[in-house]
Amino acid sequence: MSGGNVSAGVVRVGDTVRRPSGPWTPAVHALLTHLYEVGYRAAPRPLGTDDQGREVLTFVPGDVVWPDRFALLDAERRLADVARLIRDFHEAVRGFTPPPDAQWQVLVPAEGGDIIAHQDLAPWNLVAGDEGQWAFIDWDTAGPGSRLWDVAYAMHGFVPLSAHPDWRRADAASRLRVFADAYGLDEAERRHTVPLLGRRTRAMHDFLRDRAAQGVQPWATLWAEGHGDAWRGDAEYIEQREDEWVRALLAG
CATH class of the missing domain: 1.10.510.10 (Transferase(Phosphotransferase) domain 1)
Structure with missing residues (x-):
């Protein structure tokens, strides 16, 4: 997948995006969860991590x-x-x-x-x-x-x-x-x-x-x-x- 300057290892799986996680991932997921809960829809929603340890986000079409x-x-x-x-x-x-x-x-x-x-x-x-x-x-x-x-x-x-x-x-x-x-x-x-x-x-x-x-x-x-x-x-x-x-x- 493309977008930004760092796209290595970023893949789409169905309606989700999987990307390598890091020490920052829990904080970023907390941020994105907050945005979703207060009604901001111009950002992906976090869905946790998969069995490969990658972060899972909703896919944004377009x-x-x-x-x-x-x-x-x-x-x-x-x-x-x-x-x-x-x-x-x-x-x-x-x-x-x-x-x-x-x-x-x-x-x-x-x-x-x-x-x-x-x-x-x-x-x-x-x-x-x-x-x-x-x-x-x-x-x-x-x-x-x-x-x-x-x-x-x-x-x-x-x-x-x-x-x-x-x-x-x-x-x-x-x-x-x-x-x-x-x-x-x-x-x-x-x-x-x-x-x-x-x-x-x-x-x-x-x-x-x-x-x-x-x-x-x-x-x-x-x-x-x-x-x-x-x-x-x-x-x-x-x-x-x-x-x-x-x-x-x-x-x-």
Whole structure:
């Protein structure tokens, strides 16, 4: 199965997905169970583990948005739908109390810690269903974080805020405003989010650089393929245009 950057060993069995488990799995399952119990349906439901020790999750029907179906998000109403889906998750997770022995797989340490965040809210983890049911997958790197850290990362991916000629958009600033409005950011949050956009993007470059230097897969391969350069280029593009993002988000 595809989606995210780590799909080795992930298989579909009937209406379930089986994937390798880790020390973080019980905490992630507790999170997903909470989301299901409070009515959030844009995430898979955990079903325990199988006889091979793999975690078992409900299968989310549809196609991963990135890259072949990314054009779905050209429509501002779809971009707004994604922002609201993220806001609904952040509202749903507020009442979650992690297990006392919770372990999390933290890849990129977050700034702030007001929630248990997804940490990878991106087009490669969004499944678009044929009947309008959209959901986020790959929750295995969820962990302590902040709403705005999650939002800044999501804005980079979904607007997108990219320097790459294939993805760079002339209307990035207006789309950033659409996302912020749909999510419901207030003025103080908008001001705080703008500098986070560059820092969160650059944190991905630094993560890949450091893991590649240690020879850790799949990050070393992604670094060798130029993903680090892409994240650095996007970070520079975002940082150079902070004034533009401020004007877009704070326009009357």
